């Protein structure tokens with residue numbers, strides 16, 4: 123065992139910390155492009171360890187997501203959902219054509235293309251997606267509806283996960299989704315978190331064969347997307363937790379109440395300690411989950427679910443408790459903590475919803491102890 | 497970062513689980529009910545090598561690292577060994593024997609450690625006093641130097657293994673005016689005139705461990721029984737409580753796995769509304785809460801063990817975070833395990849109520865959760 127971050131990860135984090143983050147990306151419906159491009163230039167989306175395929179690389183990715191969320195909460199979620207997820211899918215499953223067309227722009231942060239994966243009836247069982255792609259005209263027609271898609275700014279494309287029959291599935295890249303035929307995008311609420319979440323409906327939407335990642339065995343594609351999505355959310359959740367803890371602590375050290383720093387008042391000092399304890403616990407669990415996911419993905423699912431539940435619920439709790447320390451006079455009404463609190467609420471329903479993750483953990487426990495009820 | 501256990505560690509942990517299930521667990525329920533210390537099981541822990549796992553081989557131990565030692569504690573909890581026995585083992589091996597091992601002279605070590613490793617002797621550690629618990633530096637017990645002896649006067653409170661211990665590590669003030677800088681540690685052996693233990697206290701949980709007051713009334717010990725040098729006691733106590741906040745927590749992690757096993761079995765057997773209760777979402781959510789807590793707690797306990805294995809002598813932040821988390825966060829999942837068993841969960845026969853009672857020591861012993869928060873907030 124080794125509980126220290128590797129030299130490589132520490133160096134990558136140091137580079138990330140020293141990077142200038144464009145300020146506007148946290149704004150409601152902000153433009154993700156400056157941040158994506160800045161991060162892309164710094165090698166944030168790969169290749170190399172940033173692809174997360176090695177255990178150390180996977181930890182590095184989670185740590186990087188945490189760090190960038192800490193700097194630009196909503197912006198970081200937008201670019202993770204809008205760039206890295208598809209880059210990982212293309213890298214893992216893409217043939218020569220989509221690799222050539224997509225990987226370069228994605229890794230450079232020059233292309234924004236979220237993945238539309240989850241469906242209303244399949245939040246906990248991604249394996250039973252209804253969206254279907256049928257071959258025709260040198261390409262495919264895609265039909266189906268996706269929910270809970272994070273939609274950063276005005277993306278260049280959207281990659282729709284669909285079943286092709288016979289146990290195979292792919293990601294179908296629809297370019298210019300704002301204007302393309304056969305696809306409609308509807309904004310839904312987002313807890314005022316500064317992130318746009320949409321429903322994507324496709325009706326015989328045509329996708330050229332060159333823009334298809336796959337078809338590959340459906341369980342492999344769905345399993346990987348589900349895992350990456352959930353791991354991304356762990357990093358974002360921990361970033362929010364760290365952001366709120368850091369801000370609250372800074373306020374508690376600097377604000378003087380009744381002649382001494384707020385932190386020296388027991389209620390505030392003890393609450394800050396609770397935040398730090400939760401932050402460290404969540405971080406450790408997320409790193410362990412990421413490490414397991416890269417070491418043995420099939421065995422890691424339950425641990426990732428545990429981390430998904432713990433890190434998300436921690437983010438929700440910590441962002442609220444941090445606001446109490448910061449108070450109205452501190453950062454409580456400041457965009458940082460309040461936006462983090464809103465985003466934390468949103469996280470619980472993106473990816474594998476937290477309540478579904480709990481049911482899956484319960485099933486896994488029953489299975490591991492040989493319960494016939496599993 | 498790297499989170500895997502070696503094959504040997506995994507095999508060893510499984511071996512401890514098997515041993516404990518076969519030799520110890522069948523005796524736990526009865527001893528808990530009778531509030532009796534189980535000498536037989538304690539002796540078996542010694543025979544198996546658990547009591548002296550991290551002691552050097554030449555002193556009767558196995559020379560294991562801290563992580564392996566923590567795995568043994570986790571395995572005991574996982575097998576279903578009650579919290580009383582694991583506490584008695586912890587107070588004996590870590591709070592008493594380890595302090596002697598780290599700070600004792602060769603002679604003190606050679607004399608005491610082999611017997612503590614085998615379980616022939618039982619050890620305890622006296623830090624807390626009737627009027628000084630969290631505020632260790634406020635202790636009133638004194639040790640006055642008189643020629644080649646020290647004379648101890650005062651009382652210690654809540655001492656695990658107190659009534660049955662052959663050897664006690666006792667903290668007392670040699671220079672009261674120096675506050676914590678005036679605290680020293682002594683070895684006091686059973687039968688020393690002026691040293692008595694009170695009757696066992698009746699407790700909510702950890703009932704197979706015996707806890708009592710220790711009274712020192714003009715208790716003379718040879719000067720050679722001083723551990724380390726005068727004034728080093730507070731630092732020793734801080735290093736010792738780190739064991740409280742690492743290896744002693746490991747059985748709690750293991751008992752999370754034990755509860756999962758018990759709950760999964762019960763949920764599969766128990767039928768209500770024509771279905772096993774395992775089929776209900778509410779049951780799965782309870783299983784999830786136990787599992788999530790167990791995984792989170794496991795990471796923290798392994799981390800502090802790893803820190804100690806790196807030779808980092810004091811790991812206040814890591815230790816306090818682990819202790820705080822396990823102390824405060826274990827209540828809800830363990831409560832879920834009781835609730836999952838319905839009325840049977842409230843009854844002794846199903847063991848989960850015992851785990852619940854035993855677990856309530858976690859936010860108190862070895863420094864309360866408030867004190868962990870104090871430590872963390874000072875380090876922030």
Ligand SMILES: Cc1cc2nc3c(=O)[nH]c(=O)nc-3n(C[C@H](O)[C@H](O)[C@H](O)COP(=O)(O)OP(=O)(O)OC[C@H]3O[C@@H](n4cnc5c(N)ncnc54)[C@H](O)[C@@H]3O)c2cc1C
Nearest residue numbers: 621622623624628629630654655656860861862863864866
């Ligand atoms: C079963 C059992 C076994 C034990 N075994 C041993 C042993 O083997 N050896 C040993 O030396 N001790 C042992 N202890 C003692 C244990 O370590 C103490 O009980 C513990 O440290 C708390 O001390 P206290 O009981 O005096 O509580 P107190 O210190 O009196 O605390 C009472 C309450 O006040 C709170 N409090 C205290 N100070 C502060 C503060 N500054 N800020 C906020 N809140 C505060 C505490 O958190 C607690 O809620 C054992 C205790 C038990 C119950």
